Amino acid sequence: MSLVRLVRVCGIVGYVGHRPALDVVLGGLRRMEYRGYDSAGVAVLDGAGALTVERKAGRLANLEGRLDEVGRERFGGTAGMGHTRWATHGAPIDRNSHPHRDASERVAVVHNGIIENFAALRAELEADGVEMASDTDTETAAHLVARAYTEGDTKGDLTASVAAVCRRLEGAFTLVVTHADHPDTIVAARRSSPLVVGVGDGEHFVASDVAAFIEHTREAVELGQDQLVVITREGYDVLDFHGDAAQAKPFTVDWDLSAAEKGGHEYFMLKEIEEQPEALANTLRGHFESGRIILDEQRISDQDLRDVDKVFVVACGSAYHSGLVAKYAIEHWTRLPVEVELASEFRYRDPVLDRDTLVVAVSQSGETADTLEAVRHAREQKARVLAVCNTNGAQIPRESDAVLYTHAGPEIGVASTKAFLAQIAANYLVGLALAQARGTKYPDEVAREFAELEAMPAAVQKVLSTVEQVRDLGRRIADSKAILFLGRHVGFPVALEGALKLKELAYMHAEGFAAGELKHGPIALIEDGLPVVVVMPSPKGRAVLHSKLVSNISEIQARGARTIVIAEEGDETVRPFADELIEVPAVPTLLQPLVSTVPLQVLAAEIARARGYDVDKPRNLAKSVTVE
Ligand code: AGP
Numbered sequence: 150m151s152l153v154r155l156v157r158v159c160g161i162v163g164y165v166g167h168r169p170a171l172d173v174v175l176g177g178l179r180r181m182e183y184r185g186y187d188s189a190g191v192a193v194l195d196g197a198g199a200l201t202v203e204r205k206a207g208r209l210a211n212l213e214g215r216l217d218e219v220g221r222e223r224f225g226g227t228a229g230m231g232h233t234r235w236a237t238h239g240a241p242i243d244r245n246s247h248p249h250r251d252a253s254e255r256v257a258v259v260h261n262g263i264i265e266n267f268a269a270l271r272a273e274l275e276a277d278g279v280e281m282a283s284d285t286d287t288e289t290a291a292h293l294v295a296r297a298y299t300e301g302d303t304k305g306d307l308t309a310s311v312a313a314v315c316r317r318l319e320g321a322f323t324l325v326v327t328h329a330d331h332p333d334t335i336v337a338a339r340r341s342s343p344l345v346v347g348v349g350d351g352e353h354f355v356a357s358d359v360a361a362f363i364e365h366t367r368e369a370v371e372l373g374q375d376q377l378v379v380i381t382r383e384g385y386d387v388l389d390f391h392g393d394a395a396q397a398k399p400f401t402v403d404w405d406l407s408a409a410e411k412g413g414h415e416y417f418m419l420k421e422i423e424e425q426p427e428a429l430a431n432t433l434r435g436h437f438e439s440g441r442i443i444l445d446e447q448r449i450s451d452q453d454l455r456d457v458d459k460v461f462v463v464a465c466g467s468a469y470h471s472g473l474v475a476k477y478a479i480e481h482w483t484r485l486p487v488e489v490e491l492a493s494e495f496r497y498r499d500p501v502l503d504r505d506t507l508v509v510a511v512s513q514s515g516e517t518a519d520t521l522e523a524v525r526h527a528r529e530q531k532a533r534v535l536a537v538c539n540t541n542g543a544q545i546p547r548e549s550d551a552v553l554y555t556h557a558g559p560e561i562g563v564a565s566t567k568a569f570l571a572q573i574a575a576n577y578l579v580g581l582a583l584a585q586a587r588g589t590k591y592p593d594e595v596a597r598e599f600a601e602l603e604a605m606p607a608a609v610q611k612v613l614s615t616v617e618q619v620r621d622l623g624r625r626i627a628d629s630k631a632i633l634f635l636g637r638h639v640g641f642p643v644a645l646e647g648a649l650k651l652k653e654l655a656y657m658h659a660e661g662f663a664a665g666e667l668k669h670g671p672i673a674l675i676e677d678g679l680p681v682v683v684v685m686p687s688p689k690g691r692a693v694l695h696s697k698l699v700s701n702i703s704e705i706q707a708r709g710a711r712t713i714v715i716a717e718e719g720d721e722t723v724r725p726f727a728d729e730l731i732e733v734p735a736v737p738t739l740l741q742p743l744v745s746t747v748p749l750q751v752l753a754a755e756i757a758r759a760r761g762y763d764v765d766k767p768r769n770l771a772k773s774v775t776v777e
Pocket of ligand 1: 465466513514520563564565566
């Protein structure tokens with residue numbers, strides 16, 4: 150039996166209250182299935198000393214079918230928990246699915262994260278005669294809790310038993326534990342992995358994401374590092390791993406259930422593309438008062454910002470692309486060098502950092518392990534860290550010196566859209582806050598740049614009103630073998646983002662290039678009929694860039710490329726070179742990515758739909774990658 154450390158980006162939900170627990174837990178898992186969908190399972194305490202568990206590999210629907218087979222009436226009771234899993238390695242099979250139980254089957258555990266020292270713990274248990282039923286690290290936690298509960302100085306005390314086990318675990322984990330002896334109690338613990346409490350009326354929840362309980366309550370509590378929470382019908386208690394009372398932070402979730410539904414769209418992603426004007430407006434709202442830019446939580450003084458002599462932006466995927474876009478603006482506004490780094494590379498290249506370095510960590514989920522570890526490395530090097538995040542209370546903002554939350558609302562589609570645009574806007578706010586603190590822009594200039602940002606939601610709305618042409622194009626080129634994307638200046642990261650969207654949604658080869666690089670190799674890829682998307686700058690902006698890109702288009706057209714040009718409305722110069730012309734509103738040069746990205750999102754989604762793929766849950770992916 151191979152030992153596998155199943156490191157996951159799972160959905161977890163626990164409930165104690167007055168409703169049938171099975172219904173509440175399954176409802177919560179459904180709202181989190183985007184987090185991972187390789188297997189699912191539930192455990193329900195029936196109040197008469199029974200703990201009933203069912204779990205199934207594959208999508209949540211497989212588990213629901215299984216529950217119908219065995220009879221849902223077996224799952225009575227008003228306390229229970231559930232889990233959906235994204236496996237990184239090790240087959241997603243029934244016996245590796247959560248919940249895991251001890252040998253007596255009186256303890257059940259669900260888990261997200263990785264128990265680094267599970268091999269030693271497993272060996273210890275096996276030396277004690279414990280027979281493992283799975284290949285997972287999680288099962289060791291179930292056996293350890295059962296042993297702590299039945300012997301030693303934590304005997305009979307579930308909370309103390311869980312605390313004692315947590316003190317022995319190394320690594321990042323969210324654990325949720327139930328015991329048949331305690332049908333009205335659930336104990337949960339967190340270390341560097343998402344866990345929030347839902348506070349209802351006569352009912353309480355624990356979950357990896359507020360989406361799990363948002364239909365029941367919007368009052369939540371953010372747990373801190375190395376904290377336990379005990380929930381019952383009546384209330385919740387927060388403790389540290391030594392059992393002492395600890396402080397946690399209540400907050401109100403600023404979106405409701407409808408926001409987490411599809412709003413009549415076939416896919417969440419399509420709804421989220423439409424929500425981009427609102428996401429931008431909500432992200433900008435409240436950040437300009439009395440003529441000044443203000444951040445959400447700024448534990449970095451203006452003097453510290455003035456001392457900054459270098460900026461890093463660290464992120465992954467689309468968040469990384471938002472950093473590449475922001476680099477142009479932040480350098481232009483602040484005259485500071487800005488390095489944009491893939492978080493997964495950042496700490497391994499031994500970057501030059503010190504207390505005058507500002508590291509901007511961009512993350513929609515706030516739980517991405519690569520970015521979280523980059524944040525930790527930066528802080529070890531005494532650099533100051535500012536998080537740009539879309540998830541209240543996530544680990545990355547918790548470990549940062551300052552936070553600027555994007556308010557894109559829940560982004561359920563695995564491919565990032567509204568969060569990406571909101572990240573660009575937030576990164577711009579960081580740039581303006583730096584320019585303001587350092588005096589590289591006068592207050593009236595900051596005010597003018599902010600006013601231009603505030604006009605962007607309307608510009609994006611205008612783009613959305615013309616995307617039917619893009620959908621039609623997507624259907625017509627859905628069978629292409631590959632699509633290339635070209636751009637210059639801020640259009641280059643837009644080309645990268647367009648290629649990423651196509652790769653992750655349509656599983657099609659796509660590549661983004663700096664257009665100036667074409668002649669240094671990639672032009673060899675051009676062949677007859679190959680679609681090439683070109684992101685044009687404004688003819689009224691950097692005219693030299695515009696003319697060079699027109700030359701690039703004629704070079705590829707001469708070699709048979711099918712040119713798809715995203716250009717500013719009224720750009721007649723480029724029209725003769727465009728086999729397909731997609732017009733976007735005229736906006737300031739640095740803000741163009743906010744309008745030129747949208748057609749590329751729609752194009753990729755439409756091609757994926759034409760190919761019959763699940764736009765919200767692309768194969769092999771998960772919404773938040775909490776593994777390195
Ligand atoms: C974006 O479409 C992708 N799903 C992915 O690249 C994502 O942007 C990346 O994993 C970073 O996620 P984060 O913003 O939650 O840190």
